[in-house]
Amino acid sequence: MKIKYIPIVLILPISLLFCSEGAAGSEDITHRMTMFIFQLGVIIFAAKLSGMFFEKIKLPSTLGEITAGIILGPYLLGSVSLSFLGFDQGLFPVSEGSVPVTPELYAISIIASIMLLFISGLETDLKLLLKYLFSGGIVGLGGVIFSFFPGALVGMYFLDLPFMSSPVLFLGIMSTATSVGITAMILSKNKYMESPEGVTILSAAIIDDVLGIIILAVVVGIASVLKTGGSIDWGGIGYISVKALILWLVLTSAGLLLAGKISTFLKKFGNKFSYAIIAFGLSMLFAGIFEKAGLAMIIGAYVTGLTLSKTDISYEIQEAIHPLKEFFVPIFFTVMGMLVNIRTISLGTLAFATVYSVVALMGKIFGCGLPALFTGFNKKGALRIGLGMMPRGEVGLIIAGIGLSNGFINDDIYGVAIMMVLSGIIVTPPFLNYALQKPGRGTRKRLIDNEIESYLIEMTNSEQADILINSIVEYFDKEGYFITKQILDYDMYMIRKDDIFFKLLKGSKIDNSNKINIISKGENMDFVKELVYEATVKIEFNSQEILKKIDLNEMKKTSHDSDSSQVKINFDISTILDPACLVLDLKAKTKDDAIRELVEVLAKNKKITQKETILKEVLTRESIISTGMQNGIAIPHARSEGVESTQLAVGIKRSGIDFGSMDGKPAKIIMLMVSSTKKDDPHINVLSSISAYFRKVRDIEDFLRIENKEDIVDFFRIYSDDNTWYRRVVKKISI
Numbered sequence: 001m002k003i004k005y006i007p008i009v010l011i012l013p014i015s016l017l018f019c020s021e022g023a024a025g026s027e028d029i030t031h032r033m034t035m036f037i038f039q040l041g042v043i044i045f046a047a048k049l050s051g052m053f054f055e056k057i058k059l060p061s062t063l064g065e066i067t068a069g070i071i072l073g074p075y076l077l078g079s080v081s082l083s084f085l086g087f088d089q090g091l092f093p094v095s096e097g098s099v100p101v102t103p104e105l106y107a108i109s110i111i112a113s114i115m116l117l118f119i120s121g122l123e124t125d126l127k128l129l130l131k132y133l134f135s136g137g138i139v140g141l142g143g144v145i146f147s148f149f150p151g152a153l154v155g156m157y158f159l160d161l162p163f164m165s166s167p168v169l170f171l172g173i174m175s176t177a178t179s180v181g182i183t184a185m186i187l188s189k190n191k192y193m194e195s196p197e198g199v200t201i202l203s204a205a206i207i208d209d210v211l212g213i214i215i216l217a218v219v220v221g222i223a224s225v226l227k228t229g230g231s232i233d234w235g236g237i238g239y240i241s242v243k244a245l246i247l248w249l250v251l252t253s254a255g256l257l258l259a260g261k262i263s264t265f266l267k268k269f270g271n272k273f274s275y276a277i278i279a280f281g282l283s284m285l286f287a288g289i290f291e292k293a294g295l296a297m298i299i300g301a302y303v304t305g306l307t308l309s310k311t312d313i314s315y316e317i318q319e320a321i322h323p324l325k326e327f328f329v330p331i332f333f334t335v336m337g338m339l340v341n342i343r344t345i346s347l348g349t350l351a352f353a354t355v356y357s358v359v360a361l362m363g364k365i366f367g368c369g370l371p372a373l374f375t376g377f378n379k380k381g382a383l384r385i386g387l388g389m390m391p392r393g394e395v396g397l398i399i400a401g402i403g404l405s406n407g408f409i410n411d412d413i414y415g416v417a418i419m420m421v422l423s424g425i426i427v428t429p430p431f432l433n434y435a436l437q438k439p440g441r442g443t444r445k446r447l448i449d450n451e452i453e454s455y456l457i458e459m460t461n462s463e464q465a466d467i468l469i470n471s472i473v474e475y476f477d478k479e480g481y482f483i484t485k486q487i488l489d490y491d492m493y494m495i496r497k498d499d500i501f502f503k504l505l506k507g508s509k510i511d512n513s514n515k516i517n518i519i520s521k522g523e524n525m526d527f528v529k530e531l532v533y534e535a536t537v538k539i540e541f542n543s544q545e546i547l548k549k550i551d552l553n554e555m556k557k558t559s560h561d562s563d564s565s566q567v568k569i570n571f572d573i574s575t576i577l578d579p580a581c582l583v584l585d586l587k588a589k590t591k592d593d594a595i596r597e598l599v600e601v602l603a604k605n606k607k608i609t610q611k612e613t614i615l616k617e618v619l620t621r622e623s624i625i626s627t628g629m630q631n632g633i634a635i636p637h638a639r640s641e642g643v644e645s646t647q648l649a650v651g652i653k654r655s656g657i658d659f660g661s662m663d664g665k666p667a668k669i670i671m672l673m674v675s676s677t678k679k680d681d682p683h684i685n686v687l688s689s690i691s692a693y694f695r696k697v698r699d700i701e702d703f704l705r706i707e708n709k710e711d712i713v714d715f716f717r718i719y720s721d722d723n724t725w726y727r728r729v730v731k732k733i734s735i
Contacts, residue, residue: 286303
């Protein structure tokens with residue numbers, strides 16, 4: 001029954017082995033498909049690995065993917081012969097035609113570009129766009145004007161061509177695009193998404209892209225006429241502009257008016273994965289319609305996404321289509337890198353690219369920053385906005401690819417465009433991070449939104465916040481709301497039903513992740529408070545019912561009375577135990593002081609970052625039920641944001657400390673464990689392994705006689721079922 005789930009990438013090569021070689025052209029198609037599969041496999045691995053490497057060195061993964069494409073492309077390693085695999089001209093040979101890669105590979109990149117613009121349209125917040133239409137519009141328009149004309153002028157100077165020429169016009173339009181993705185990532189990490197600067201940047205980037213796409217439609221029309229050798233007068237330019245604008249407005253308006261009916265139609269397909277795929281299919285159909293109408297395919301994809309952005313399933317579609325995006329988008333950036341003809345890059349081209357890149361970056365800083373000064377922002381806010389509008393990414397690359405594939409620009413100009421995109425990706429993060437981290441607001445006056453309200457809930461720790469959030473989300477789900485968890489550095493849920501919208505955050509725009517913030521219109525706050533009340537009551541009721549069924553002390557005692565021969569150690573404690581964090585003679589006389597002393601040891605050795613937070617969380621956990629075990633062992637512990645990964649501090653108090661242990665005996669070995677709140681930190685695994693180690697020791701008193709820190713670490717390193725450690729260390733003590 002499971003055979004139908006075998007991936008097509010495995011079925012295709014197998015099926016090709018059984019193709020009849022007698023049919024005309026079968027050998028050629030088999031070779032091309034085999035090459036295509038090899039190419040995709042290599043690109044996927046190269047894109048992901050290079051993206052991960054660049055993220056490690058604090059650079060965007062996009063930069064790594066483009067770099068991988070340049071290195072693997074037909075102008076470098078791609079054309080190296082691999083005759084032993086049957087690829088005499090290399091795995092990525094230079095193909096004939098307007099692009100140097102195979103049509104199959106370029107087709108995949110076209111699908112990816114449609115997906116990118118479809119998702120960009122989905123992510124467009126129409127209400128935000130309208131609300132900040134004035135400030136965002138001025139900033140976005142300034143960015144387009146100050147980028148397009150300087151970019152075109154640089155092209156005129158270096159290419160010695162008139163303004164009304166395809167290469168010059170494309171150099172102008174390529175410099176206008178802004179990468180919302182890169183900017184949003186930086187804003188997210190700095191928790192600036194909902195700030196006045198953040199909202200203005202995002203709305204301006206939306207307007208910027210809308211204007212850029214409209215101008216692209218005009219430029220493509222003009223360039224098509226120029227390519228055929230026809231002459232263009234200003235009347236012709238006006239006709240093309242009006243045609244593009246009317247077509248854009250008519251189809252966009254029609255889409256927005258029919259959005260509700262389209263959403264109802266999509267919901268009939270049952271689940272979010274089905275209607276997400278159908279929605280993407282619609283974007284491809286619209287892309288084809290726009291291309292046939294003389295506009296670029298990406299415009300149709302963007303309009304489809306924009307149409308669905310106002311529906312209550314927009315976030316559901318984004319979430320469901322995310323795996324496809326993870327597959328296609330790295331391929332897109334890698335293929336775009338492959339189109340760079342590095343062989344033709346000369347000193348003149350580098351000079352051209354450098355000047356063009358600097359002008360493009362400055363165009364955004366001044367073109368967006370200066371207008372921001374007239375819309376309520378101070379110099380600090382204007383600088384943040386200007387820097388936030390600098391990065392170019394997917395839209396700029398797509399425009400460059402359209403120009404190259406249609407013969408509007410050549411390899412050299414495409415290379416210049418790629419360098420401009422790369423410069424924005426490299427330069428923006430450090431400068432924007434620095435500007436955002438400088439203290440002080442970016443507006444002249446403190447802005448207060450009277451329409452939007454926040455309901456803030458503060459919990460004792462992050463785990464409590466998680467429990468309450470899960471209960472709140474469950475109640476929203478039962479009320480029929482569509483809920484999507486955004487993939488960010490903090491938890492954010494977008495909750496929508498018809499025209500009612502909520503944003504649920506944990507760790508953004510608030511002090512820490514112990515706090516929950518629910519944002520919506522003031523008129524919805526009574527509903528929010530009632531829902532949170534019911535969610536909290538449910539947690540309280542379920543907690544009481546669970547405690548009636550489970551005796552925690554009895555459960556702990558039973559688990560530690562089991563046969564020690566059956567105990568399995570799943571985690572090597574020695575890998576996280578630093579001898580510097582061992583205290584052979586604790587000074588503390590009480591449980592709280594012992595915990596405090598061991599926390600201080602971790603802080604002194606730079607194992608933790610938030611000493612007071614961790615101390616509070618460990619003591620809170622201890623107050624619920626004692627972590628004193630049996631036979632003189634205590635394991636105080638907690639999860640916390642104040643540590644990056646699980647850390648241990650071990651203290652020995654031979655006279656013992658009252659820990660409220662199960663057997664009533666004082667604790668002589670205290671192992672303080674703090675783990676990160678990250679999902680991949682093995683808190684329970686380490687906790688159970690510590691318990692397992694000591695349950696295998698025959699006599700704790702022998703352990704207490706050890707006076708060498710390295711021997712204690714050895715205990716956790718080599719202790720096993722055959723008691724190797726026990727015999728070696730005990731013999732050493734006896735001597």
